[in-house]
Amino acid sequence: MSNQDMDTQLASIQEEFKVKSSEVKSITDVDAINDYFFNRKKGKLTNVLRGLKSIKDPAEKKNLGKLANETKIEILAKLDKLALEYKSTTAKMSNFDVTLPGKTPSLGRIHPLRQVQEELVDIFYSMGFSVHEGNELENELYCFEYLNIPATHPARDLQDTFYVKKYQNSDIEEVLRTHTSNMQVRIMEQQKPPLRIVVPGRVFRNEAIDASHEHTFYQMEGFVVDEDVSISNLTYVLKEAMSKILQQSVQIRLRPGYFPYVEPGFEADCSCVNCDGKGCKTCKYTGWVEMLGCGMIHPKVFESAGYEAGKYTGFAFGIGINRLAMLKYGIPDIREFMKGDLRFLDQF
Ligand SMILES: [Zn+2]
Known part of the structure; x- marks a missing residue:
């Protein structure tokens, strides 16, 4: 080199x-x-x-x-x-400690009303019911007329019902459905008995809002139609369904109640799950909680559906999903559901 x-x-x-x-x-x-x-x-x-x-x-x-x-x-x-x-x-x-917990990304959840609705659907599905959905925008025929609620009935009052517009330029009014019962005749027209149907969905009432009233809430309509349906079938179905959703064995009590589309009609009470029927604040110390309206389907309803007179019997019930969720989770105010407050919703 x-x-x-x-x-x-x-x-x-x-x-x-x-x-x-x-x-x-x-x-x-x-x-x-x-x-x-x-x-x-x-x-x-x-x-x-x-x-x-x-x-x-x-x-x-x-x-x-x-x-x-x-x-x-x-x-x-x-x-x-x-x-x-x-x-x-x-x-x-x-120095970086890999065992420290990281920041968990916040996940979405299913709304408590939806959870209760889905649980109910599963319960009724397991009992052989089929599930239908229905129109929220309904005409007064299916919402009232066909259910034996004539034009003069107070349920049609402007204070209770949201009227939308004239139905297809006819004399028939269009409304936001006030109950999921609007599907009874629609389904009966399409299907022949035996029928075991539940219809969960959103309903609307033109009401002042407070801790126990909302203008928009959720219901589940249920009905059974066959040749030999009785009140004991009704109480059995309600007892089974309520026991399953409330996760303990409950008793069902029927009191007379008036709904135009059933005869006889009942208010169904459920034994209080909070105090086991002994009496507490939730049940106003009666041991029973008002749960739903029900009854045996009125012959006029079968007539509206085009069924042969006297051939069939059936029962119907309408479960208030909001009320059930309030009872199940101990929620004191119905307005909580619609607030969209994540601190509330994160609990479910
Ligand atoms: Zn109680």
Whole structure:
């Protein structure tokens, strides 16, 4: 190796180091550069330093030796600095506790009303009922007339019903359905008994809102039609369904109630799940909670559906899903459901 060569080599080593050190990303890269230049056997700078021995001229040897040594010191100093920089990053990383809990992204949930509705659907489905959905915008025939609610009936009052517009420019009014019972005659027209049907859905009442009244709420209509359906079938179905949804065995009590589309009609009470019927604030110390309206389907309804007079009997019931959810979860105010308050909804 000539002296000129050694000079050039030292210059190229400095250039190479500049490039390599600018590409360092980790302590491993620093170690690799160290090895590349200073490996005892094949390190690039080690080789140059080893070559010094063969230089004969003492002055030249001294000159080149000085230059080579300066290059070595400079590179080692820079490598030290890099090592320190990347070691401290590694040290910082090792202070990071990977076992700490991370930030959990907030997940959406199914609304409590929907949960109760889906549970009810599953329960009735397991009892052989089929599930229908229906029109929220309904004409007054199916909502009232066919259900034995004549035009003079107070339920049709403007204070209770949202009237929308004249139905297809006829004299028939269109309304937002006030109950899911609007589907009774629609389904009976399409299907012949035996029928076991539930219709969950949203209903609307033109009402002042307070802790127990909403203008928009959820119901589930249920009805069974066959040749020999009795009140005991009705109480059995209600007892089964309520026991399942409230997750404990409950009693059902029927009191007389008036709904134009059933005869006889009942208010069904459920034994209080809060106090097991002993009496508490929820049940107003009666041991019973008012649950739903029900009864044996009125002959006029069968007539509206075009069924042969006297051939069929059946029962119908309407479950208030909001009320049931309030009882199930102990919610005191019906308005909570529609507020969209995540602190409330996150509990379910
Ligand atoms: Zn009670």
